[in-house]
Amino acid sequence: MLEVRGLHKVYDSHGRRVEAIGELTFTVDDGRFACVVGPSGCGKTTLLRCIAGLLPPTGGEVWVQGSQVTGPPSGLAVVFQEYGRSLFPWLRVRDNVELPLRAAGLPRARRRELATEALAAVGLSDAHRAYPWQLSGGMQQRVAIARAVAYQPQVLLMDEPFAAVDAQTRADLEDLIRSVWRRLGVTLLFVTHDIDEAVYLGERVIVLSAAPTRIREDLAIDLPVERDQLATRSDPRFTDLRAHIYAQIQKTRHPAPQEELS
Amino acid sequence: MTKLPGWQGLQRVALVLGLPAVLVVVWWFASADSDHLVFRPLSEILVAFRETWLGPRLVEDVLPSLSRLARGYAASVVLGVGLGVLVGWSRTLRALLEPVLELLRAIPPPALIPLIGLFAGLGDSRRIVIIIAGCVWPILLNTVEGVRAVDEVLADTCRSYRVRGLTRLRQLVLRSASPQIMTGARQALAIGIILMVISELRGTVHGIGFSVEQFQTSFRYPEMWSGVLLLGLLGVALALLFRLADSWILGWYHGLRASNRER
Ligand SMILES: Nc1ncnc2c1ncn2[C@@H]1O[C@H](COP(=O)(O)OP(=O)(O)O)[C@@H](O)[C@H]1O
Numbered sequence: 001m002l003e004v005r006g007l008h009k010v011y012d013s014h015g016r017r018v019e020a021i022g023e024l025t026f027t028v029d030d031g032r033f034a035c036v037v038g039p040s041g042c043g044k045t046t047l048l049r050c051i052a053g054l055l056p057p058t059g060g061e062v063w064v065q066g067s068q069v070t071g072p073p074s075g076l077a078v079v080f081q082e083y084g085r086s087l088f089p090w091l092r093v094r095d096n097v098e099l100p101l102r103a104a105g106l107p108r109a110r111r112r113e114l115a116t117e118a119l120a121a122v123g124l125s126d127a128h129r130a131y132p133w134q135l136s137g138g139m140q141q142r143v144a145i146a147r148a149v150a151y152q153p154q155v156l157l158m159d160e161p162f163a164a165v166d167a168q169t170r171a172d173l174e175d176l177i178r179s180v181w182r183r184l185g186v187t188l189l190f191v192t193h194d195i196d197e198a199v200y201l202g203e204r205v206i207v208l209s210a211a212p213t214r215i216r217e218d219l220a221i222d223l224p225v226e227r228d229q230l231a232t233r234s235d236p237r238f239t240d241l242r243a244h245i246y247a248q249i250q251k252t253r254h255p256a257p258q259e260e261l262s
Numbered sequence: 263m264t265k266l267p268g269w270q271g272l273q274r275v276a277l278v279l280g281l282p283a284v285l286v287v288v289w290w291f292a293s294a295d296s297d298h299l300v301f302r303p304l305s306e307i308l309v310a311f312r313e314t315w316l317g318p319r320l321v322e323d324v325l326p327s328l329s330r331l332a333r334g335y336a337a338s339v340v341l342g343v344g345l346g347v348l349v350g351w352s353r354t355l356r357a358l359l360e361p362v363l364e365l366l367r368a369i370p371p372p373a374l375i376p377l378i379g380l381f382a383g384l385g386d387s388r389r390i391v392i393i394i395a396g397c398v399w400p401i402l403l404n405t406v407e408g409v410r411a412v413d414e415v416l417a418d419t420c421r422s423y424r425v426r427g428l429t430r431l432r433q434l435v436l437r438s439a440s441p442q443i444m445t446g447a448r449q450a451l452a453i454g455i456i457l458m459v460i461s462e463l464r465g466t467v468h469g470i471g472f473s474v475e476q477f478q479t480s481f482r483y484p485e486m487w488s489g490v491l492l493l494g495l496l497g498v499a500l501a502l503l504f505r506l507a508d509s510w511i512l513g514w515y516h517g518l519r520a521s522n523r524e525r
Pocket residue numbers: 011012013018019020039040041042043044045046047
């Protein structure tokens with residue numbers, strides 16, 4: 001389980017004070033899939049870094065699997081926004097996937113097995129001998145996902161993982177994430193600025209306001225568990241939900257909407 | 263149109279060896295009739311080369327020189343990388359040591375020769391310490407730079423996947439600093455060869471540097487030139503060895519750079 005209680009974060013450096021997170025409180029139960037959506041600069045990355053124990057909050061607390069986060073918790077994996085930079089360019093794909101397992105002291109045979117499985121799950125069985133820089137952006141993102149999968153986390157955090165890949169790859173990766181989530185039974189917090197993506201992926205969408213960030217709305221996504229790029233996206237319920245969230249986000253950006261000619 | 267396999271390789275070899283070959287030919291003919299006392303014909307120098315260096319001197323002079331260079335260089339790499347990682351890692355240590363390091367680095371190593379003689383005795387160890395005194399700085403300072411420049415996303419990746427301690431040092435810190443470390447090591451090699459020669463000019467009766475000096479003072483100019491030639495050839499051979507090590511250690515880096523250029 002993942003709990004965020006009264007989280008507050010202020011960046012204060014070089015005389016510039018930025019209130020990145022006003023106050024956030026929410027819980028994601030075991031094995032659930034929650035998406036966090038909000039405009040760029042509203043503190044999504046800041047939120048993930050606080051949950052991952054990479055950044056101390058200014059106020060409030062974060063609990064992962066029953067213990068308070070003071071540093072990177074065990075059993076938690078992160079897929080970073082800058083996925084290309086998060087892969088070790090001097091390690092081959094397989095070694096990139098195996099590194100966290102090696103650090104955890106797993107025996108060699110077990111590491112091999114987990115890495116092979118994870119790479120197969122993301123459709124990269126053939127690429128294990130390649131270096132990350134020999135792969136396309138979408139394939140690099142798959143490697144980063146495979147590394148998280150092989151780590152067998154209880155909680156998985158993903159920060160706008162598909163922002164920089166082309167539309168087709170993105171659709172494939174979205175379906176990949178759904179299948180990985182259902183297979184692993186992992187608690188997943190997926191951050192994005194893309195409303196369609198949030199509605200398509202999640203069981204629940206947490207809509208953030210612009211800075212100082214609060215929760216604008218916490219919305220259950222009552223779409224069928226089996227999702228399909230064509231059928232789901234043309235489902236009237238899907239369109240309703242995305243229109244609703246879109247309106248919410250527009251309101252956060254323009255608190256007092258004015259008549260506009262266009 | 264198909265090219266013969268190996269044709270490009272041959273072209274490259276021709277390109278690399280072309281100018282040196284031309285220079286040797288020019289040298290050969292220009293010096294052929296020389297009766298100048300110092301500037302002897304190349305043919306004479308080559309004969310001197312064979313008679314001087316391919317005999318007992320190979321074991322008595324060449325090998326001891328190279329062995330001192332190898333030991334001094336290896337110690338410099340270990341010392342430079344080890345200290346560099348510590349200094350690059352700890353902010354306090356860096357603040358404390360940086361001014362001192364810059365000062366020590368600014369002193370030309372040959373100026374230390376008499377001083378080192380006082381402390382390190384007279385034998386091999388003195389000459390090895392001189393080589394270390396010159397080689398360690400570029401390695402140390404480049405390692406510090408490299409360690410400080412570790413990518414923060416990779417550092418975060420290591421933190422959140424709990425990659426720590428020795429695994430972190432080997433897989434993150436040393437590997438990401440390795441291009442810089444190799445740059446320092448390349449500079450150090452050039453300095454090491456120079457110091458190998460200089461350290462032998464006094465207080466010894468063995469070594470390439472000592473021999474060249476002795477030939478000069480005894481007016482044996484063809485032998486002296488052959489020693490200079492030997493040093494040049496050794497320099498080229500060591501540079502080639504270094505290239506080999508570089509492409510082995512930094513293969514990933516050259517590939518990464520090439521793929522960035524294509525994008
Ligand atoms: N290290 C930092 N120091 C100062 N301000 C920061 C830092 N990181 C982010 N910010 C600021 O905090 C706000 C939220 O940033 P971020 O969490 O990256 O937003 P998002 O991921 O939603 O785009 C932005 O205004 C950004 O400029």
